[in-house]
Amino acid sequence: MVAKDVDLFDKSLSIAAEQEEEIARQQKKTDAIILKDEYEQVVGFMLKDELFGIDILNVEEIIKPVDYTHVPNTKEFVLGVINLRGKIIPIVDLRVKFGFGKKPIGSESRMIVISMNDFNVGFMVDKIEKVYYIEKKSIEPTPSNIPQTIEKYVKGVGKLQNKIMTLLNMKELLEEGGGLN
Amino acid sequence: MAAENMEEMEEIIQDFLVEAEELLEELDEDLVKLESESEDSDLLNKIFRAFHTIKGSSSFLGFEKLTHLTHRLEDVLNKLRKFEIKLNSEMMDAILSSVDTAKSIIDIIKEGGDPESVDVEGNIAALSKFLEEKPEISDEELIEAQKEEIEEEEELEQQQEEQQDEKKEKKSDEEIEAEIERLLKQRMEEDRKKREAKKKQQEEQQKKQQEAEREQQQQEEEKKEKEEGAPKQQETKKPVAKKSKPIIEQTIRVDVNRLDDLMNLVGELVLGKNRLVSVAQKAEEKFEGDDVVEELSGVASQITLVTTDLQMGVMKTRMVQVGKVFNKFPRVVRDISKELNKNVELIIEGAETELDKSVVEEINDPLVHIIRNAIDHGIEPSEERIKAGKPEKGKIVLSAYHEGNYIIIETTDDGKGMDPEFLKKKALEKGLITETEARQMSKEEAFGLIFKPGFSTAQKVSNISGRGVGMDVVKTNIEKLNGIIEIKSELGKGSKFILKIPLTLAIIQALLVKVTKDYFAIPLVSVVETVRISKEDINKVENKDVLRLRDSIIPLVYLGDALGIGNNKKTINSKEIYVVVVAVAEKKIGLIVDRLIGREEVVIKSLGNYLTNIKSISGATIMGDGSVTLILDVASVVNEASNITTNIEDHMIDHAISEKKRPACLIISTQDSVKQSIREYAKEAGFDVYVAYNDKEALDIASEHIVDIVFVDLNIPINGGYVLAKLIRDFPAYKNVYIVSVSTDGTYDKEKLHESKINDIIFAPVTLEDVEKVLKKLSNEIKVA
Numbered sequence: 001m002v003a004k005d006v007d008l009f010d011k012s013l014s015i016a017a018e019q020e021e022e023i024a025r026q027q028k029k030t031d032a033i034i035l036k037d038e039y040e041q042v043v044g045f046m047l048k049d050e051l052f053g054i055d056i057l058n059v060e061e062i063i064k065p066v067d068y069t070h071v072p073n074t075k076e077f078v079l080g081v082i083n084l085r086g087k088i089i090p091i092v093d094l095r096v097k098f099g100f101g102k103k104p105i106g107s108e109s110r111m112i113v114i115s116m117n118d119f120n121v122g123f124m125v126d127k128i129e130k131v132y133y134i135e136k137k138s139i140e141p142t143p144s145n146i147p148q149t150i151e152k153y154v155k156g157v158g159k160l161q162n163k164i165m166t167l168l169n170m171k172e173l174l175e176e177g178g179g180l181n
Numbered sequence: 182m183a184a185e186n187m188e189e190m191e192e193i194i195q196d197f198l199v200e201a202e203e204l205l206e207e208l209d210e211d212l213v214k215l216e217s218e219s220e221d222s223d224l225l226n227k228i229f230r231a232f233h234t235i236k237g238s239s240s241f242l243g244f245e246k247l248t249h250l251t252h253r254l255e256d257v258l259n260k261l262r263k264f265e266i267k268l269n270s271e272m273m274d275a276i277l278s279s280v281d282t283a284k285s286i287i288d289i290i291k292e293g294g295d296p297e298s299v300d301v302e303g304n305i306a307a308l309s310k311f312l313e314e315k316p317e318i319s320d321e322e323l324i325e326a327q328k329e330e331i332e333e334e335e336e337l338e339q340q341q342e343e344q345q346d347e348k349k350e351k352k353s354d355e356e357i358e359a360e361i362e363r364l365l366k367q368r369m370e371e372d373r374k375k376r377e378a379k380k381k382q383q384e385e386q387q388k389k390q391q392e393a394e395r396e397q398q399q400q401e402e403e404k405k406e407k408e409e410g411a412p413k414q415q416e417t418k419k420p421v422a423k424k425s426k427p428i429i430e431q432t433i434r435v436d437v438n439r440l441d442d443l444m445n446l447v448g449e450l451v452l453g454k455n456r457l458v459s460v461a462q463k464a465e466e467k468f469e470g471d472d473v474v475e476e477l478s479g480v481a482s483q484i485t486l487v488t489t490d491l492q493m494g495v496m497k498t499r500m501v502q503v504g505k506v507f508n509k510f511p512r513v514v515r516d517i518s519k520e521l522n523k524n525v526e527l528i529i530e531g532a533e534t535e536l537d538k539s540v541v542e543e544i545n546d547p548l549v550h551i552i553r554n555a556i557d558h559g560i561e562p563s564e565e566r567i568k569a570g571k572p573e574k575g576k577i578v579l580s581a582y583h584e585g586n587y588i589i590i591e592t593t594d595d596g597k598g599m600d601p602e603f604l605k606k607k608a609l610e611k612g613l614i615t616e617t618e619a620r621q622m623s624k625e626e627a628f629g630l631i632f633k634p635g636f637s638t639a640q641k642v643s644n645i646s647g648r649g650v651g652m653d654v655v656k657t658n659i660e661k662l663n664g665i666i667e668i669k670s671e672l673g674k675g676s677k678f679i680l681k682i683p684l685t686l687a688i689i690q691a692l693l694v695k696v697t698k699d700y701f702a703i704p705l706v707s708v709v710e711t712v713r714i715s716k717e718d719i720n721k722v723e724n725k726d727v728l729r730l731r732d733s734i735i736p737l738v739y740l741g742d743a744l745g746i747g748n749n750k751k752t753i754n755s756k757e758i759y760v761v762v763v764a765v766a767e768k769k770i771g772l773i774v775d776r777l778i779g780r781e782e783v784v785i786k787s788l789g790n791y792l793t794n795i796k797s798i799s800g801a802t803i804m805g806d807g808s809v810t811l812i813l814d815v816a817s818v819v820n821e822a823s824n825i826t827t828n829i830e831d832h833m834i835d836h837a838i839s840e841k842k843r844p845a846c847l848i849i850s851t852q853d854s855v856k857q858s859i860r861e862y863a864k865e866a867g868f869d870v871y872v873a874y875n876d877k878e879a880l881d882i883a884s885e886h887i888v889d890i891v892f893v894d895l896n897i898p899i900n901g902g903y904v905l906a907k908l909i910r911d912f913p914a915y916k917n918v919y920i921v922s923v924s925t926d927g928t929y930d931k932e933k934l935h936e937s938k939i940n941d942i943i944f945a946p947v948t949l950e951d952v953e954k955v956l957k958k959l960s961n962e963i964k965v966a
Contacts, residue, residue, distance in 0.1 A: 067808065069808065070699060072745050072798065074792060078792070080809075083807055083808065104878070104898070105899060106851065107898075119791055120789055120790075121789075177793060179792055180795075
């Protein structure tokens with residue numbers, strides 16, 4: 001019954017400096033000014049050993065896991081609900097949702113609180129990487145080798161220098177809901 | 182400017198709609214009253230004025246059809262109030278149907294449709310029949326009528342202007358010029374009045390007015406001389422003021438959304454208060470006797486008082502009289518009884534009883550169905566009533582009163598009552614129940630059959646009943662409000678429907694219970710009583726658990742099973758079984774819980790868009806410590822509970838003990854090395870080993886198995902080992918379990934260890950010797966115990 005206060009200022013997440021560095025580096029390389037509408041800012045996080053990304057505009061905040069209350073009669077991937085400053089937020093375990101198998105909450109686990117179109121949901125992820133700038137040109141449609149279980153939740157694939165990021169389709173993820181029908 | 186005008190116009194139309202709706206609503210009631218008291222001239226005048234007002238405003242706003250219709254209604258009422266014609270039932274039908282048309286026009290305007298698309302010709306023709314001389318109003322007449330009004334209004338305006346002028350004058354007495362102007366105006370107006378009133382009093386009036394003028398002039402002269410003339414002048418002002426002085430409004434209209442926002446804020450405040458109280462309690466436990474703590478407690482109790490008052494205050498602003506709904510019923514009863522050719526009288530009691538606006542909106546439909554049912558199935562035809570020695574006229578009493586935080590609405594009829602056997606027979610015929618169910622059914626349960634969808638006793642389907650949907654609506658609506666329905670009926674004497682509904686929906690009283698590791702809030706309105714029983718009190722009927730409680734048999738279901746979280750959980754102490762008897766609409770059931778925590782005021786919060794329509798859960802609330810507790814949707818829990826067959830014995834601790842063959846231990850840690858080393862040794866020592874990664878998992882295991890020793894890592898997610906140790910200790914089977922904490926970083930908090938009743942501590946890296954020592958100690962302790 002005891003819930004810890006939500007840590008609002010999680011220092012491990014302050015990535016602004018890193019971001020700026022990256023932009024600066026890219027600027028030097030390409031010798032061009034980064035134009036906002038050419039890039040998409042995404043929050044990168046890990047699930048199992050894959051890098052996923054969520055549009056930063058949909059992310060309200062990122063918090064350390066807090067105690068949640070299990071809700072009966074919901075889908076398996078709904079961990080429960082938390083109290084975020086007086087608001088009830090459902091928490092979805094993305095690992096379970098994508099069929100990666102359950103993994104206990106660890107010290108690097110985080111909840112990404114999404115706010116989009118009247119939906120407020122928290123996604124439990126294994127680890128937050130950082131905020132990436134992805135060139136819109138480099139975003140490619142979903143490749144065919146993506147497992148069917150997660151295909152419909154994928155918007156596209158973003159190419160980074162030496163890795164690939166799967167960008168999530170928030171609308172699809174949220175509108176599906178967590179209740180048993 | 183144009184946009185501004187539009188806005189202004191919108192506002193005027195809005196005001197008109199609100200006013201017209203109110204008037205029309207009152208009209209329904211008054212008209213029905215008029216039918217029995219057709220000579221009451223006060224009432225006739227009131228109705229006449231209502232039509233007149235609507236006519237005036239609608240013609241100003243250009244709603245032609247509505248103007249036309251209300252004008253004709255006004256004509257009929259005018260004749261009625263002058264007793265030129267006599268009211269009869271046919272005329273009343275025509276009037277009521279015209280009022281209905283007027284209502285539909287208002288609705289169309291409200292929805293932004295075209296109010297001129299409504300056909301009023303039929304109504305007008307029907308009304309015109311009663312106005313022999315003039316079959317139709319000519320446009321001229323209409324124009325004339327409007328002219329008259331315009332003149333009347335002008336008069337009023339002028340009077341108001343005068344008043345204003347006079348006020349000005351009070352402020353700046355030296356403005357003689359203005360004075361003269363005012364007098365001139367006054368005289369002009371009086372002249373006009375004279376012209377209008379072509380009567381004998383003309384001369385008298387003139388004299389009077391001249392006198393008045395003279396007086397006023399005198400006073401003004403006086404005033405010019407002395408400024409103290411003001412009070413006297415006020416005297417002369419009085420007659421004018423009396424005429425047009427508006428009644429000072431003591432009420433204001435407030436947007437319901439604002440009240441909702443306010444209620445939400447109060448809800449947050451209640452949560453904050455709960456939290457403050459719980460912190461104060463904790464502080465008191467920890468630092469008893471400290472000055473600051475005592476002050477904190479004082480503040481907490483004061484805040485509690487103020488919050489309660491504030492909550493009541495805001496709740497009261499949302500309260501409306503139940504009469505708002507009740508007053509529609511004379512009309513409903515009239516229409517239905519006429520259609521069914523029955524003679525029924527409706528008596529309304531307690532119309533001034535108040536309840537929340539949102540609740541009022543929901544009780545209308547159920548009441549309509551109950552009253553319909555009473556007239557159709559309850560009240561007998563006149564001949565039958567006379568034969569039975571009852572008064573010819575049937576009587577339905579609709580009454581409301583408060584009881585604690587609830588409102589009780591009763592509908593009593595003196596009809597033929599309900600026959601439980603007949604209801605059972607009908608339900609059997611329709612296949613809604615089985616033979617055995619019918620046999621076991623109590624009288625009350627048989628009455629409850631009428632709420633089953635598809636149930637109907639009517640021989641044939643009429644316009645009013647026989648389709649078997651009405652009472653189903655009653656049940657769903659009342660359930661939605663967390664209300665209870667009770668039926669009392671005596672054959673030959675009549676029936677009584679009792680609805681018990683909470684006064685408000687946002688903040689409720691709830692009973693907190695614990696089931697396995699989870700806590701739930703059960704709305705107190707649904708709780709009939711709580712009882713503590715032991716295993717021996719549970720009986721089996723047709724393989725289902727039941728409890729004999731006084732003279733009734735109550736089915737028992739473990740709440741965990743009803744919620745689908747009870748699988749393999751064994752947490753009930755067979756000597757202390759807690760039963761929460763809940764009632765929903767007409768059904769009663771006993772929910773078995775692990776523990777009763779207590780009663781708390783909770784603020785209902787939605788689970789949001791992502792989790793909609795969750796079975797058995799109606800919302801959530803935030804407790805004093807910031808945790809989330811789910812609120813049960815008792816109706817759906819009861820539904821679920823009656824569909825499942827469970828065995829309560831499966832959930833008893835005894836059952837778990839009898840299953841256990843070997844000693845067992847539970848290890849909770851995220852570190853593989855810790856788990857590995859403890860597991861190895863425990864296994865060797867003949868223990869069954871269970872492993873968990875976090876507190877949630879650990880509690881699940883603890884509620885499924887009974888272990889003799891718990892190793893808990895102090896750093897486990899989410900809330901840490903101290904909290905988990907306390908929670909494990911909380912299970913009835915774990916009161917005396919041996920808990921060993923494992924410190925992985927070498928640190929520990931002695932006070933917290935004590936508080937959580939942790940028996941022992943070992944440090945990582947855990948060696949076999951450590952575990953061996955602990956197990957030895959444990960076996961010693963067991964010997965001592």
